[in-house]
Amino acid sequence: MTRRFSRAGSAFPPLREFTRTVRAAIPQLRFSDPGLAALRSAARAAVVMPAVFAFADKVIGNPQTATFAAFGSFAMLVLVDFTGPIRSRFLAYLGLAAAGAVNIALGTLCSRNAWVAAAAMAVVGFAILFSGAINGYFAAAGTSALLTFILPVTISAPFSEVPARLEGWGLAAAAGICAHMLLWPTRPRAGLRRDAAKAAGALAEVLEAELGGDREAIPSREQVAREAVAGLRRSYLTAPHRPSGPIGPTAAAASLVDELDWLKSFLVPGPAFSSLALGREENVEALAATASVLQASAATLAGRDARPDFPRLDAARDAVAEYEIARISESPASLDDDVLGSALEPTFRIRAVSYSARQVAGYALVASGKPAPELDDLDVAGGDFAIRPARAAVKATERLATEHAGGGSVWLRNSLRGAAGLAVAVFIAQRTGLQHSFWVVLGTLSVLRSNALGTGWSVLTALAGTAVGILIGAGLVIAIGTHEAVLWGVLPAAVLLAAYAPRAISFAAGQAGFTVVLFILFNIIQPVGWRVGVVRIEDVAIGFAISLGVGLLFWPRGAAALLRENLAAAYGRSADYVVATTREIIDEADPGSSAALGQTAATALHRLDDAFRQYLAERSATSMNLEEVGGLVAGAARIRRAAQSLSVLGRMTGDDARLTRCGANLDDEIYALRSWYVTLGDSFLHSTAIPPPHIRDTQGRARLLECVRAAVSGDGANARSALVLLWANQHLDALWRLESHLGRLAAQASTPAEAEPA
Structure with missing residues (x-):
């Protein structure tokens, strides 16, 4: 049996990756910056960072202030670029500025002793990295926040230097926030909401074609809907950070993905299914109300003012159920296989x-920041958020932290590995007395990956980029000599390259650009000529070796193995x-008795999402089977959504007596389903044979029909419970x-991808 999600191709992936990078270099230079977003961000940094550094160096004249102003500007302008609404971005930058000030004070306090510095780096590093599991803004700010601690803890100084350091950071933070808000500001991107609006609109158009009887348009609209929902799922899964903050809009946006996929599975199930029986008035009204609600949801997600008509939808859905209940109670003899099935x-x-459209509409309202009192209690996006937002935020944050506290969490493993690597780097840098010890830690941070192979390849590219940067920087310094004015003139161009290269060209190009910036900065602050480059390559090589060792120690197999584990757990x-x-x-179980299992399933799916993102992020991951693996990830979410729908269906019985004796005929089928999905998960985990679909329990199905027919004969008092059982069987x-x-x-x-030709 071939190994699941194996790395494809040659026996030496770094060589294959190198040849691929070389072949793609020129196209990357042309096409890897859509909308020139990276260029605008780099130009912003090239204008602001030299200006802040110049003010700190020439006007204030304190080396500590100048150093922290320069690197603080880099952290605020290059390493982070928050997205979302303007208010949220502004608050995120303010939060980063406050966290950076605390980190600088704490780092300076711990910088005089190697053991204390390493211990503090471990604690702070873990806290910053793990906080990314709670909120996407925390994850996006992680590298910048780490830099604000790495710099002071590795540049040893007495605590009396804290005011000067904070002055430099304050200048950088203030200038950086103003630049982000005013100078070529990032346009609020609502990519996931835009894709969700497209998917909701496409599904509504399928319904409108059904209602209009346009049989020729239905196939093409169904295909558009499939592609729109698949595109939404792809955007969600390939985002660097799962857009699932603990409560409110971010949680609702994440929930939209599963809900629209679930809706599509019933609205566009395939050619083997019949149409939605438009002949009866109740059915037509229910589908018309559903289409209207989906169109309103699409408009809401697109930023237009629209309000779904929930009362109309609820009344229409109830009318469909009441008609079926009346039909069952009035003519139980007609309950043959045809009624049970087609x-x-x-x-x-x-x-x-x-019902799914109702959920989509509620999520759309919350994701757009609008009140949604109509949300069902089951929904993760509603609840206490509208009434007690602070309390709801604390409870949801505790839940997310608990979710990621186990060994199967990508966030926990990444945080432990990163904290250990940074702590070791700080200790070695402090004990060896390296001239610019923080470069060791920056080198460790820049190439940490989730497995040893990925880290090793990052080391090669980072060293190559550093070497190129040294050649360029040394050439500039030799050519310029001690002409400080010329160094100041070259600095903006160097910052532009350092900020643009990693986003638009490659990781190695980014390393080269950053090295050139360091050459110029240190020759302005303390002229040492080309020798600063030799010091940098020695220090970063030590940092790269530390990251490689930590990768081997903590996670040698990478995300592929964890992805298989989480797939098995989610299923x-x-x-x-x-x-x-x-x-x-x-x-006769109490409604909601399955809530604990529902939360466990949600936790497993969240971990699966994160493991899949890590799998995508690894440089060694193949692109050949990602669509299939993504489909398996979506399949686990679909099973959980089926369970949620069954929970809601059970409430329809109300106070009516359960038909427990009839329902017992579903037992064999229920546990056969469970056994199949658990076996499928085991096949991922242990590379065993994929199970064929299980054989249906036809005898249990026949007994269920016979029992239901007997239960509703007479006065038809059990018709509602009978319908619930029959729909549960569906x-x-x-x-x-x-x-x-x-x-x-x-x-x-599970089929290994073919190697690309060299």
Whole structure:
């Protein structure tokens, strides 16, 4: 059996990567900066950073202030660029400025003793890196925040220097915030919301074609809808940080991805399914209300003023259910296989898409910052947030921290590895008395990867970039000599290169640009000529060696192994949740008794998302099977969403008696489904055979029908509970059909990709 998600191609991936990089170099220079966003950001840094440094160096005249003003400007202008609404970005920059001030004071306090400095680096490094799991802004600010501690803790100084250092950082932070807000400001990007609006609109157009009877337009609109939902899922999974803050808009935006994918699975299920039975007035009204709500959701996500008509949708959905209840109670003898299957399936799908559209609309409102009192209690985006936002934020943050406290969390592993590497680097730099010891730590930070191979390749590219930067910088210094005015004239161009290269060209080019900036800065502050380059390459080489050693020690296999573990866990926990919610429908269990399993399934899916992002980020990850692996990640989310829908369906019974005796006929099917999904997860984890779809329990299905027919005969008092059981069986049918799809994806994902020609 081939190993799941293996690295494809030659036996020496770095060589293949190098040849690929060389071939792609010229196209990258041309096309890797869409919209010139990287160029605008680099130009902003090239204008502001030299100006701040000049003011600190020439007007204030304190070397500590000048150093922290220069590197603080780099941290504020180059290493971070927050996105989102203007107010959120402004508050994020203010928060980074405050955190940086605390880090500088603490780092200076700890800088006089190597052991204390290393211990403080470990604690602060872990806290900064792990906080990224809680909020996307924390993750985006991680490198800048780390720099504000690395610099003071590695440049030893008495605590009396703190005011001068804070003065430099204050200048840098103030200038950086003003530049970000006023000088070529980043336009608020709502990429995920834009893609969600496109997907919601495309799904609404499918319904409108169904309602209009335009049979020729339906196939093309279904294809557009599939592509729009797939594009939304791809944007979500390939984002560097999962847009899932603990509460409110970010959590709602993340929930939209799963909800729209779930809605699509029922609205566009495939050619084998019948249309949505438009003949009855109840069905037509329900689909019309659903289309209207989806169009309003798309408008809301696109920034327009629209309000979904929830009362109309709820009334229409209830009317569909009441019609089915009346039909069952009035003519139980008609409950044959046709009703259980093809006749009941369209109304089941209508209920599913109408309820899912309601959820989409609620998430769209919250994601857009609008109140949504109509949200169901089940929704993760609502709850206490509208009433007690501070309390809800604390509770949700605690929950997220708990989610990532286990060994299966990418955030925990990355944070531990990063904290250990930085602490070791600080200790070695302090004990060896290197001339510019913070370069050792910066070298460690810049190339840490999730596995030893990725780190090793980063070391090669970083050293190559540093060497090129040294050649360029040394050439400039030799040519310029001691002409300080010329060095000041070259500095903006060097900053422009250092800020632009890593985003638009390559990691190695960024290392080269940063090295040139350091050459010029240190020859302005303390002229030492070309020898500063020799010191830098010695120090960063030590830092690279530390990062490689830490990668081998903490995570030699990288994210591929963790991805397999998290896939297995997500499928297993989501299947458990399906069993629990189905048992709530069958038994007299209290509604919500499955809540703990639901939270466990959500935790497993969050970890799976993060592991997949790490897998994508690794330089050794292949691009050949990413679509299939992404489909498997989405499949786990779909199972959990089925369990949530079953939980809501169980509430429809109300105070009516459960048909426990009838529901017992679903037991074998429920546990056969669970067994299949758990076995699928084990096949990822242990590279065993992918299981074929399980054999349906046809006898249990026949007994269920016979029992329901007997239960509703007479006065039809149990008709509502009977409908709930029959619709629950439809959910199980959908999960059985999903098995074939996931099996094909797993088989394709397990096939090693072909090596690219050299």
